[in-house]
Amino acid sequence: MVLLVTSDNEQFQTEKDIVERSVLIKNMLEDVGESDQPIPLPNVSSSVLKKVTQPSTGPTEIDVRGRYLSTASTTVESPSRPPILEQSQDETRKRTTDISEWDQKFITVDQEMLFEIILAANYLDIKSLLCRRWLQDGSQHDQGARPPEEIRKLFNIVNDFTPEEEAQIKKENEWAEDR
Amino acid sequence: MTNLAVPVEILLGIFYWLDGKAIVRCCSVCRLWRETVESSTELQYSVELWAEGLGRGYESCLDPVDKMQKLHRWRRAWRSLDWTSRTVIPIESNPRAYELVGGVFAQQNTWPESDFTAIQLPTMDRDAQISTNGNIGVHSHDFAMDPTQDLVVFLHQYPDETGNFELKSLSTLGPHPLALSPRISFPIRDHILQRIFLQVAEDVVGLLFRNSESLLRLVIFNWRTGTELVDLASPQFPNFVSDFALMSPGAYILASTNDSTYRRGLPTKGIGEIHIFTFKRTHSESPHHVATLQLPHINSGRSLHRIIAHSGPFCALPIKGAQFNKSNDKRICVISLAYDMAEFYQIYVHHRYFERYFTNDGVPLTILWEEWGPQNSRMLSGRPAFWLRYVHGERVVCPVDPTHPSRVEVLDFGISPSRPGFDDISVAEPTTLASALFKKPVTTFLPYCHLRRDLPDQHHLFLIDQDRLIGVNERVDKLTVYIF
Numbered sequence: 001m002v003l004l005v006t007s008d009n010e011q012f013q014t015e016k017d018i019v020e021r022s023v024l025i026k027n028m029l030e031d032v033g034e035s036d037q038p039i040p041l042p043n044v045s046s047s048v049l050k051k052v053t054q055p056s057t058g059p060t061e062i063d064v065r066g067r068y069l070s071t072a073s074t075t076v077e078s079p080s081r082p083p084i085l086e087q088s089q090d091e092t093r094k095r096t097t098d099i100s101e102w103d104q105k106f107i108t109v110d111q112e113m114l115f116e117i118i119l120a121a122n123y124l125d126i127k128s129l130l131c132r133r134w135l136q137d138g139s140q141h142d143q144g145a146r147p148p149e150e151i152r153k154l155f156n157i158v159n160d161f162t163p164e165e166e167a168q169i170k171k172e173n174e175w176a177e178d179r
Numbered sequence: 180m181t182n183l184a185v186p187v188e189i190l191l192g193i194f195y196w197l198d199g200k201a202i203v204r205c206c207s208v209c210r211l212w213r214e215t216v217e218s219s220t221e222l223q224y225s226v227e228l229w230a231e232g233l234g235r236g237y238e239s240c241l242d243p244v245d246k247m248q249k250l251h252r253w254r255r256a257w258r259s260l261d262w263t264s265r266t267v268i269p270i271e272s273n274p275r276a277y278e279l280v281g282g283v284f285a286q287q288n289t290w291p292e293s294d295f296t297a298i299q300l301p302t303m304d305r306d307a308q309i310s311t312n313g314n315i316g317v318h319s320h321d322f323a324m325d326p327t328q329d330l331v332v333f334l335h336q337y338p339d340e341t342g343n344f345e346l347k348s349l350s351t352l353g354p355h356p357l358a359l360s361p362r363i364s365f366p367i368r369d370h371i372l373q374r375i376f377l378q379v380a381e382d383v384v385g386l387l388f389r390n391s392e393s394l395l396r397l398v399i400f401n402w403r404t405g406t407e408l409v410d411l412a413s414p415q416f417p418n419f420v421s422d423f424a425l426m427s428p429g430a431y432i433l434a435s436t437n438d439s440t441y442r443r444g445l446p447t448k449g450i451g452e453i454h455i456f457t458f459k460r461t462h463s464e465s466p467h468h469v470a471t472l473q474l475p476h477i478n479s480g481r482s483l484h485r486i487i488a489h490s491g492p493f494c495a496l497p498i499k500g501a502q503f504n505k506s507n508d509k510r511i512c513v514i515s516l517a518y519d520m521a522e523f524y525q526i527y528v529h530h531r532y533f534e535r536y537f538t539n540d541g542v543p544l545t546i547l548w549e550e551w552g553p554q555n556s557r558m559l560s561g562r563p564a565f566w567l568r569y570v571h572g573e574r575v576v577c578p579v580d581p582t583h584p585s586r587v588e589v590l591d592f593g594i595s596p597s598r599p600g601f602d603d604i605s606v607a608e609p610t611t612l613a614s615a616l617f618k619k620p621v622t623t624f625l626p627y628c629h630l631r632r633d634l635p636d637q638h639h640l641f642l643i644d645q646d647r648l649i650g651v652n653e654r655v656d657k658l659t660v661y662i663f
Contacts, residue, residue, distance in 0.1 A: 115185070122189045148207040155185075160210050169207045175598035176203040179230060 023125035199229020232509030236497035272656035281326035387423035
């Protein structure tokens with residue numbers, strides 16, 4: 001178990017293999033070695049940390065795939081990005097029924113919280129496992145890419161293209177939908 | 180409404196993890212996102228990789244511009260079949276079994292000893308080298324491997340009523356370090372293993388075989404834990420199954436020669452079907468039959484004798500030293516059909532078409548040929564290949580045409596014909612097969628391009644992988660490797 005201390009001085013006991021998905025924490029743990037010292041996270045509040053570690057405790061594909069990756073990579077050096085993101089697409093798809101309900105709940109946070117989560121994930125260096133979910137939704141079989149309208153709604157982004165531009169972009173990007 | 184003010188550097192960081200389709204979709208969200216994507220060579224590289232059906236590999240600290248150039252060079256070389264270099268490698272003649280996975284050619288010879296040799300095939304920067312050569316100590320019927328997991332699985336039968344998977348390290352031929360037990364045994368209740376189909380996908384090993392009474396049996400294990408995931412025997416199968424292909428660590432297909440309406444005594448045998456199943460990779464549970472795809476109707480009196488489904492290999496991790504790697508979900512499946520042992524056809528289907536059924540939780544769907552075939556497959560006439568590994572990713576190398584013995588022909592299904600600027604190669608027109616065999620003419624539309632090139636040598640047959648075309652001579656004692 002690892003002890004984390006958030007910016008508002010709350011303490012969290014968390015499984016080591018869960019927090020090690022954060023590259024930042026993993027590096028910190030490696031630096032301090034075996035120690036009971038709490039790890040300070042001055043840029044993360046307790047409410048955000050709860051959200052950030054939540055996916056790891058939920059019934060998600062990340063658990064299985066993350067753990068799988070960590071055993072698989074004992075014999076190979078670490079690639080430039082976890083190969084598991086490239087593999088097991090079918091696994092993501094197969095498990096979508098398990099995660100979609102949880103996913104929906106996770107996603108219904110207010111905009112401010114969403115922003116904070118993104119910043120925290122960036123700081124903790126776990127964007128690969130967290131933020132990917134915002135843009136690539138596991139509940140669709142077509143590689144899980146979210147349609148632009150959904151992304152706009154989720155991130156509260158104004159569509160600043162003119163209708164002509166939008167039509168042009170749609171035409172330019174059509175090929176990717178068939179691929 | 181206010182925009183969520185995510186700083187551009189964080190956006191870039193997030194986009195880096197997305198695949199090409201998601202990145203392209205992000206371009207149509209708003210101006211800022213579009214500019215962010217368009218101004219980043221790294222993200223453009225992600226899109227180009229994805230368009231070629233590739234994923235990132237073990238990248239060195241190459242500049243994104245250099246990476247892009249290497250990718251363009253690779254793509255141009257394959258599109259024109261213009262290889263960079265050519266090497267001849269001697270091999271032990273007439274192997275009992277061979278494999279070509281992850282840049283490694285391996286062969287097993289049973290006489291006089293159970294010798295096993297693995298050859299690291301040459302790349303643009305490196306010569307071929309024998310990476311493993313030794314005696315495996317067992318009388319192995321067949322083997323499967325995944326060099327990216329340093330895994331080779333030998334199948335042998337000892338004692339008589341037990342089948343065994345020996346889980347070995349490909350580099351040392353010692354027990355595999357990640358397997359809880361170096362051997363998985365299963366009762367076969369018979370003395371004969373025949374018509375073996377052995378495959379590996381990540382932590383799953385699957386085997387279809389027949390016993391002496393031609394009864395079928397399918398066993399699937401998690402090779403790391405030794406857990407049995409699937410064990411089926413006739414009559415738990417669809418009728419007349421003749422092939423098995425492991426699609427992923429959670430799904431397989433069975434190809435059968437008859438349709439579900441077949442009744443004994445009727446003159447016409449079936450039309451052929453592809454059955455798609457999913458299974459759990461962690462524990463034993465009855466596989467879920469998600470869909471059955473029917474093949475074209477044939478006239479009465481004609482029959483489908485044999486059906487074989489073959490796809491490129493499944494690698495769990497990127498190949499060591501490779502800048503990019505074929506994604507496992509961007510593969511083409513070749514379904515070879517022999518009607519009356521006189522007419523031969525191949526149907527080509529993208530794996531992603533099968534994958535859309537993986538999420539079906541309900542009763543199996545039956546899809547008529549007319550509903551799926553024309554738009555999602557391409558059916559061509561042609562003799563089947565007699566060695567496997569003629570498919571890699573979305574490319575297929577055709578058997579040698581006796582009238583053009585020095586020509587190589589490649590069918591490439593990994594193309595994006597509707598992409599602006601995609602005009603460097605010609606895409607095949609729809610194909611219509613009007614044989615008297617079929618009830619009505621069969622027209623298929625799946626886009627592909629047909630590449631041909633004359634070679635300096637004649638070859639007996641061809642193999643293919645991500646970076647190579649491999650010609651094998653008639654005596655099967657040398658490989659001619661064309662590197663792309």
